[in-house]
Amino acid sequence: MSILKRLPFVSLVLLLLTYTTLGWVISKTYAPAPWFIWLLAVIAILVVLAGLTISWRRLTEYSFVLFKSNLKSFSITVLAAFLFFLMIAQFRVFLDTLVIIAAAVLGKIDFQTAGFTDGQAFCFLSIFSLTGLALGALIHKLI
Structure with missing residues (x-):
């Protein structure tokens, strides 16, 4: 089965929207957001996603x-x-924060149900989360 057919698009779109909102809020709160704020946000996102995808x-x-x-x-x-x-x-x-974590947990559960490994789930969740973060900052900058 193709990997595109197995992807949980609904939870990925939800994840993308929640992280887009986070990117918007960071960009809006810290008018020109310093680089270390973005770095801290990226590290926090990756740590949370790693914590969610680690085996019990x-x-x-x-x-x-x-x-x-x-x-x-x-x-x-x-x-x-x-x-x-x-x-x-x-x-x-x-x-x-609870909404963001709930969207990530939903994505993790959907990836687990679809038969993806923990590493694949982490990669897809990270890509969509960081894309959403960048998309939120870009939308705020354009508007």
């Missing part, structure tokens, strides 16, 4: 390293409490 077995191996000592467990707990505070304090930003 590897994720459990990494989590065991984090909780081996009491100091690490305490630090993770304090960090989680601080992130929860930020979530409540900046609820609008949290909702926008």
Whole structure:
């Protein structure tokens, strides 16, 4: 079967639209956005997508390293409490982030259902996410 027939176009379009919105917001908020803001956004996108496409077995191996000592467990707990505070304090930003992550999760599930490997899913999700980010910045610049 052709790879184009197996692609989940609905979730990819949704992913493209959400990241286009993110690119628009970054471009609008930081009028001429500095290069390090874009670099930070790209790195954050790739880290989130890598975290979503990593296998659960590897994720459990990494989590065991984090909780081996009491100091690490305490630090993770304090960090989680601080992130929860930020979530409540900046609820609008949290909702926008939640929509972006939900679109990426939907894409991951659709790729997994279509029989793609984790690496292929990461590549397609990364391409569409970064294209959407650039498209949002370009649309804001043109309008």
